[in-house]
Amino acid sequence: MRKNRKGCDVPDATILRLPLYLEKLKLLQAIGVEDVSSRQLAESLDIKASQLRHDFHYFGGFSRPGRPYQVDKLVPALEKIIGIAEPVPTAIVGAGHLGQALANYQNLEMQGFPVRGIFDVNPKLIGLDFRGRQVQDMDEMEAVISKENIKIAILTVPAANAQAVTDRLVAAGVVGIFNFAPTDLKVPATVAVRNERLAVGIMSLSFKVKCILENQALDGPAC
Amino acid sequence: MRKNRKGCDVPDATILRLPLYLEKLKLLQAIGVEDVSSRQLAESLDIKASQLRHDFHYFGGFSRPGRPYQVDKLVPALEKIIGIAEPVPTAIVGAGHLGQALANYQNLEMQGFPVRGIFDVNPKLIGLDFRGRQVQDMDEMEAVISKENIKIAILTVPAANAQAVTDRLVAAGVVGIFNFAPTDLKVPATVAVRNERLAVGIMSLSFKVKCILENQALDGPAC
């Protein structure tokens, strides 16, 4: 009989839209737009206005009835909800090609997720510099996580090592794992995992491409 | 009044699970497992067996009632459905950090998506070699797409250029776009787009992490 859990009973589908709202709002803010209606914002994101209002309703009180949303109020409100009102320090674990690409990806820091540590076991990679930060031996991982108060880790190690590294991360106090390894991770219920599988993405695309091509071959000339 | 469209009226949710099924089955195949029941396969993927059978039912005839699935039959059947029975040539457009990482990502080729072209406009990047393939000037893009019969492109250019490049890809005959740029692309109805937004992923993770930490602070010691 736990309580409301502070609005954590929000559907996943809604959570995934929050970053899109924030992104568009920041864009509007940058070009000096002050007010925006649910209809305007929704149309620019190809969704229905009622869905946007419904999403916002989980948190409530972004505006008052009759008045459009104020961009300058909404941006910080969303940032607070998402949890990026303050910069969120992160660690990249695994400095292979993908880890390096993410270490170079300045957008991450701009979105509020500065990289405060890059780790690998490969001696050849240790010491490599990415945007002023050097790859460290994985032995130092726990110490850095603790010192920098890192709660989110980006996991880019080979699938075979993913679970072992995950266990270390959880033990070190990490609460969220952004998993790029093609493996399901076992974690306690108090740890959030988001799997990002490139293979799934490109295969689902391949399925649709196959369908399109087959249908073009069938009734294409007739259309 | 179009016909069945050859089984293309499959829910997105199901399509996204097909690669997971295939992956697990290949793993089983590699260790010599011959038969597998819907229950076994589903449990290893943390889903319900009825959902797996329901998914398979869209395509039909993987097994006969009473008999478990045969791994050696199922793998090629799924590959055919997904459209990767034959290797699917792809192009990487944008040879920045992310494009380079994907060019180095040998897993793509192993999964059936060999990279047959890497393109960029930056003269400093042209000629760089990734696994035996060199970055080419984007002027050559259309010719290569046509010659190699490329239908799927991986888009890793800056958001500002994404739409212009997309238009060129579509005109050149590309039917599927794996979009890593944080922008919504406008394409004809006969082109499939899959957006892969890293920022969305990490922000949804941040939201959950914030919830976990807040709840731990609230009722953590009591539990």
Add this chain to the structure above:
DNA sequence: AAGATGTTGTTATTGCGATAACAGCACAAG
């Protein structure tokens, strides 16, 4: 041989997210 167990294919039910509908408020115009 017969029953127990386990399996798939298929249909029915449930549950939840997307959409629509509406009530109440704000502001502008006449």
Add this chain to the structure above:
DNA sequence: CTTGTGCTGTTATCGCAATAACAACATCTT
């Protein structure tokens, strides 16, 4: 002041995906 338009917050409805249920079939054991 009154009316009209447009907006949000909230509730109700709809539709689809996830789950459960069941019928038909195979295999093994006794």
